[in-house]
Amino acid sequence: MNSAPQRDPAEPGATPQPVRTRAPERTRLEILDAATAEFSEKGLAGGRVDDIAARTRTTKRMIYYYFGGKQQLYAAVLERAYGGMRDAEAALDLDRLAPIEALRRLVEITFDHHAAHPEFVRLVSVENIHEGRNVMASPVIRERNAAVISALRALIQRGEREGAFRPGLDALDLHMLISSFCFYRVSNRHTLRAIFGRDGRLPEVAAAHRRMIAEAVLRYVRPGD
Amino acid sequence: MNSAPQRDPAEPGATPQPVRTRAPERTRLEILDAATAEFSEKGLAGGRVDDIAARTRTTKRMIYYYFGGKQQLYAAVLERAYGGMRDAEAALDLDRLAPIEALRRLVEITFDHHAAHPEFVRLVSVENIHEGRNVMASPVIRERNAAVISALRALIQRGEREGAFRPGLDALDLHMLISSFCFYRVSNRHTLRAIFGRDGRLPEVAAAHRRMIAEAVLRYVRPGD
DNA sequence: GGTCTATTGAACTCTCTGGTTCGTTCAGAA
DNA sequence: TTCTGAACGAACCAGAGAGTTCAATAGACC
Numbered sequence: 001m002n003s004a005p006q007r008d009p010a011e012p013g014a015t016p017q018p019v020r021t022r023a024p025e026r027t028r029l030e031i032l033d034a035a036t037a038e039f040s041e042k043g044l045a046g047g048r049v050d051d052i053a054a055r056t057r058t059t060k061r062m063i064y065y066y067f068g069g070k071q072q073l074y075a076a077v078l079e080r081a082y083g084g085m086r087d088a089e090a091a092l093d094l095d096r097l098a099p100i101e102a103l104r105r106l107v108e109i110t111f112d113h114h115a116a117h118p119e120f121v122r123l124v125s126v127e128n129i130h131e132g133r134n135v136m137a138s139p140v141i142r143e144r145n146a147a148v149i150s151a152l153r154a155l156i157q158r159g160e161r162e163g164a165f166r167p168g169l170d171a172l173d174l175h176m177l178i179s180s181f182c183f184y185r186v187s188n189r190h191t192l193r194a195i196f197g198r199d200g201r202l203p204e205v206a207a208a209h210r211r212m213i214a215e216a217v218l219r220y221v222r223p224g225d
Numbered sequence: 226m227n228s229a230p231q232r233d234p235a236e237p238g239a240t241p242q243p244v245r246t247r248a249p250e251r252t253r254l255e256i257l258d259a260a261t262a263e264f265s266e267k268g269l270a271g272g273r274v275d276d277i278a279a280r281t282r283t284t285k286r287m288i289y290y291y292f293g294g295k296q297q298l299y300a301a302v303l304e305r306a307y308g309g310m311r312d313a314e315a316a317l318d319l320d321r322l323a324p325i326e327a328l329r330r331l332v333e334i335t336f337d338h339h340a341a342h343p344e345f346v347r348l349v350s351v352e353n354i355h356e357g358r359n360v361m362a363s364p365v366i367r368e369r370n371a372a373v374i375s376a377l378r379a380l381i382q383r384g385e386r387e388g389a390f391r392p393g394l395d396a397l398d399l400h401m402l403i404s405s406f407c408f409y410r411v412s413n414r415h416t417l418r419a420i421f422g423r424d425g426r427l428p429e430v431a432a433a434h435r436r437m438i439a440e441a442v443l444r445y446v447r448p449g450d
Numbered sequence: 451g452g453t454c455t456a457t458t459g460a461a462c463t464c465t466c467t468g469g470t471t472c473g474t475t476c477a478g479a480a
Numbered sequence: 481t482t483c484t485g486a487a488c489g490a491a492c493c494a495g496a497g498a499g500t501t502c503a504a505t506a507g508a509c510c
Contacts, residue, residue, distance in 0.1 A: 024487065043354050046270030049468060059489055060469085066487095070468065124416055125350050129268050132415030145420045172421055173437055180409035181402060188408070190357030191349055195370045196397055212398055212445075219444040220437075249457070274498060284459055289499065 028066050030056045035063075035077045040119035043126045044074050075134045078127060079141060081120045086144040088113045094151055099159030100218060106152070107178050107214045114182040115206060121186040149175060159221065166223040177220065181213045253291050255281045260288075260302045265344035268351045269299050300359045303352060304366060306345045311369040313338045319376055324384030325443060331377070332403050332439045339407040340431060346411040374400060384446065391448040402445065406438045 034055035038047040049070050053060040067073040092109055094102040114121055127135055135141050152171045159165035185192070189200045198205060259280035263272040274295050278285035292298040317334055319327040339346055352360055360366050377396045384390035410417070414425045423430060 027487080043268055043270055045268055046354070048466090050466095058487095061489060062487080064469065122354065124413065125354060128413050128415045129271070129347065129350060129354075130415075132419040135416050136419040142420050149421065170433070172423060173433060176410060176417070176434075177406060177437065177441060180406040183413070184405035184409050185401060187412070188349065188353050190353045191360050192401070194357040194361040195367050196374065198397060208395070208398060209401075212402065216402060216441055216445040219447070219450075220441040222444070225444075252457085273496090275496090285499085286459065287457080290457075295498070 024066075027056075027058050027062055030058065031063055031066060031073070032077060032080060035073050036081065036119055036123070039074055039077055039126065040122040044070075044130060047074075049073075075138065078123055078134050079138055081117075081123050082135075082141045082145065084117065085113060085120060086147070089148050089151075094155050099155060099162055099164040102155055103159070103221065104214050104218060106155070107217050108210065110178050111182045111210050111213060114179075114186050118186050118189075121183055124183075125187050156221075163223065165221045169221060174217070174221070178213065178217055181209070181216075185209055249291075252281075252283050252287055255283065256288055256291060256298070257302060257305060260298050261306065261344055261348070264299055264302055264351065265347040269295075269355060272299075274298075300363065303348055303359050304363055306342075306348050307360075307363075307366045307370065309342065310338060310345060311372070314373050314376075319380050324380060324387055324389040327380055328384070328446065329439050329443060331380070332442050333435065335403050336407045336435050336438060339404075339411050343411050343414075346408055349408070350412050381446075388448065390446045394446055399442070399446070403438065403442055406434070406441075410434055 031052065034052045035047070037055065038052045042048075047070075049060055049063060052073075053063060056062075063070075063073060067076060088109060089106075092105055094106065096102075097105060127133075149171050152175055156165060156169050156171055156174070160167055160169070185200050193199050200206060200209065256277065259277045260272075262280065263277045267273075272295075274285055274288060277298075278288060281287075288295075288298060292301060313334060314331075317330055319331065321327075322330060352358075374396050377400055381390060381394050381396055381399070385392050385394070410425050418424050425431065425434065
């Protein structure tokens with residue numbers, strides 16, 4: 001229960017727009033942030049619209065005003081989360097590096113993004129519980145993500161041509177090999193910690209994992225045998 | 226879905242008499258099966274006690290009679306599911322095989338069990354959404370699973386001694402490398418299919434994945450570099 | 451047969467929660 | 481200033497869904 005902003009009475013003209021009582025875009029974003037936290041913590045069914053509203057400075061009414069309903073809000077949250085992942089991947093330019101270094105870089109970026117965004121990982125887990133219906137329904141998510149595979153496919157071809165990679169590698173399978181570990185150590189961190197007693201968030205553990213998955217992937221693509 | 230165990234004795238042949246017999250153990254198991262299906266499909270918050278009851282031949286009253294409540298029923302479901310995994314791993318005797326073959330076998334068993342038991346994978350995903358609270362609270366689950374690591378640690382030592390594996394391998398990390406891929410391709414199969422259009426349940430895809438993770442793990446432990 | 455108790459079923463209660471109603475306020479246009 | 485519509489808040493509603501009540505019945509044991 002945030003104390004209501006008692007409409008700060010007319011700040012002196014020094015600051016451009018200090019406090020706005022009307023701020024539709026900000027309200028929208030605030031709801032999206034709150035919903036991202038709520039749904040990633042409790043899932044779609046477990047998340048409460050009232051609790052999302054309580055996390056913001058506005059009310060439940062606004063959620064329905066801007067998003068229409070719980071389901072659509074969840075869809076909006078998911079779409080934005082996938083967008084963040086896509087941006088991270090698009091940021092690195094694989095063509096500039098030698099194949100092996102480019103692949104190592106891709107692994108590291110993937111690792112880092114998952115580690116830095118557990119809420120994204122959890123949302124994807126939640127979405128899979130719901131059989132991927134919302135991802136299926138969002139062309140935006142589907143198209144943008146397919147792009148990663150194209151980039152990886154090009155890299156594989158280049159590496160193969162240059163003799164850095166062995167022939168016969170499949171882009172999608174390799175992507176899965178990379179993502180699986182990066183995803184799993186975040187998505188399952190609670191059961192892993194409960195059962196094995198090792199906290200994956202400890203810096204030294206994370207560093208070892210980062211080295212391991214890069215090493216495993218590079219060994220996997222290396223020519224020989 | 227309706228796996229009616231046609232075991233009803235005293236069937237006069239003509240009238241399918243809905244005789245209400247006393248079968249406490251069977252009722253308990255039936256509830257457990259129904260709850261496993263419900264919770265793995267919809268999660269803990271999304272699962273409905275009424276729906277679980279509807280999946281059985283008995284009523285909601287029995288769920289409370291035998292398990293006490295939704296939460297305890299979920300805990301019982303989770304404990305049984307983890308038990309199945311543990312049994313599969315205990316079944317294979319790693320000591321009889323050469324290190325490389327033993328490790329390959331471990332990878333394959335892990336792969337096969339995850340592929341054959343998506344409901345287990347989904348339950349673990351659900352449990353992680355709930356921050357592993359129930360796994361944490363169940364000493365049974367924790368102890369049995371820790372055993373896998375001991376077995377793997379012994380195998381690593383043996384392989385290292387015999388020169389089949391390179392030195393410096395960590396048992397828990399290696400276990401995670403193996404599990405992550407086996408788990409991920411099942412846990413995330415819906416979003417993967419939605420985004421990349423490849424169904425991991427197709428036999429040829431599954432076979433390729435099985436070969437890939439074994440190859441990747443074996444290359445990772447191999448001496449050299 | 452008679453008694454006793456573990457099991458069982460139908461219907462009920464009551465809180466939680468997604469969604470709505472209705473009225474209000476702000477900011478800019480005219 | 482007045483008007484208009486977007487942005488907002490408090491209270492309300494209806495149905496869903498977890499958990500209960502109470503009595504009935506099956507089978508075991510005498």
